[in-house]
Amino acid sequence: MKKIIPFALMSSLLVLVSSCAAIEGIFKAGVWSGILLVVVVVAIVIWLVSKLFGGSK
Secondary structure (H helix, E strand, C coil), rough: CHHHHHHHHHHHHHHHHHHHHHHHHHHHHHHHHHHHHHHHHHHHHHHHHHHHHHCCC
């Protein structure tokens, strides 16, 4: 019984650490996707405003 407890503790720690690394990767990808999406949307809005108010020359 004494050998099972450290093994179970180490196994659960290994699973938790790898899960945290996977979640960290997902959030990093999410942040960069969000930044890219915001830049694209702002560029489209600027382009539309310039076409509506100043692009007739």
